[in-house]
Amino acid sequence: MWIVAIRQNTGCERLSVPERFLPLYVLPALNEPSTMSSPTAQPDLTTSLDGSETADHARRFGGIARLYGAPALAAFEGAHVAVIGIGGVGSWVAEALARSAVGTLTLIDLDNVAESNTNRQIHALDGNYGKxxxxxxxxxIAAINPFCDVRLIEDFVEPDNFAATLGGGFDYVIDAIDSVRTKTALIAWCVEKKQPLITVGGAGGQLDPTRIRIDDLALTIQDPLLSKVRGQLRKLHGFPRGPKAKFKVSAVYSDEPLIYPEAAVCDIDEEAEHVTTSPGHTGPVGLNCAGFGSSVCVTASFGFAAAAHVLRTLAEQARLVRRA
Incomplete structure (x- = not known):
């Protein structure tokens, strides 16, 4: 079978994928009107399966139903979630959602898998480098959850393509981007469009996954990436100021002070913008610094925290609908 994926500036391109990786979803070119289904239009996958497929599905995801409940499982199967940034955090987000029976995933990233990703990204394996x-x-995902429709956008999200890539509507968007400019614009766009979103802060330079928290973006601490994003949202997009003013945007972050490597092993531009991360400590904005170390124990936990937040939200919505 062919998978049709969006590639930067080239429209559609066909990718040869082994039959064991079926089924995957076919996505329209970015310059065409979006045909993404609205969240309410997603099907209950179990109703379209034959007997053997239904049994297989039940074996794979029965544990999800026993934990969250049958209505929540149906909500997961009918959900469409976009994961933006399939790296040290986003790859684990996608893994968790696929293993939780989410029915449709849109994966957005332009990067290729590299050997330097091995310490923190789940797809960084021999045979995948350069892919x-x-x-x-x-x-x-197809090997984990063959019932999941996966839509691929091989591009970076930018303000000029938000409408094309995200305008079709999602039950949730998970932002695992490390660019301050793009992250700021994406959050502002999602808030304006009332698109549910959770954003993820910087996962590098930390050792302790038990320090990870989820709170309103306005209240996060110890995170230079989110600190800069907060400032830009207030300055450029009119987000509220004040110690008690909330943005109504959930954010994953860690309250652990960042660990900076010695100058000899960190290629940090001395002219790069720095912010205060804790009393007496400053660090560069963003996570593109080659010198930031990272632990999969933390990056994966950031991803799992974001995925868990989305699943809890979908489960709660299903519970409320059932009560109504």
Whole structure:
């Protein structure tokens, strides 16, 4: 079978994928009107399966129903979630959602898998180096959850393509981007469009996954990436100021002070913008610094925290609908 994926500036391109990686979803070119289904239009996958497929589905995801409840499982199967950034955090988000029976996933990233990703990204394996991250992740998801439709956008999200890539509507968007400019614009766009979103802060330079928290973006601490994003949202997009003013945007962050490597092993531009991360400590904005170390124990936990938040929200919505 062919998977049709969006590639930067090239429209659609066909990718040859082994039959064991079926089924995957076909996505329209970015310059065409979006045909993404609205969240309410997603099907209950179990109703369209034959007997053997239903039994297989029940074996794979019965544990989800026993934990969250049958209505929540149906909500997960009918949900469409976008994961933006399929790296040290986003790859684990996608993994968790696929293993939780989410019915449709849109994966967005332009990067390829590299050997330097091995310490923190789940798709960084021999045989995947040099492969687009979205493609490598889609192949993995198909082996985990063959009932999941996976849509691939091999591009970076930018303000000029938000409408094309995200305008079709999602039950949730998970932002695992490390660019301050794009992250700021994406959050503002989602808030304006009332698109449910959870954003993820910087996962590098930390050792302790038990320090990870989820709170309103306005209240996060110890995170230079989110600190800069907060400032830009207030300055450029009119988000509220004040110690008690909330943005009504959930954010994953850690309250652990960042660990900076010695100058000899950290290629940090001395002219790079720095912010105060804790009393007496400053650090560069963003996570592109080659010197930031990272632990999979933390990056994966950031991803799992974001995925768990989305699943809890979908389960709660299903519970409320059932009560109504």
């Amino acid at each position: 687009p991250k979205v493609e490598a992740m889609a192949e993995r």
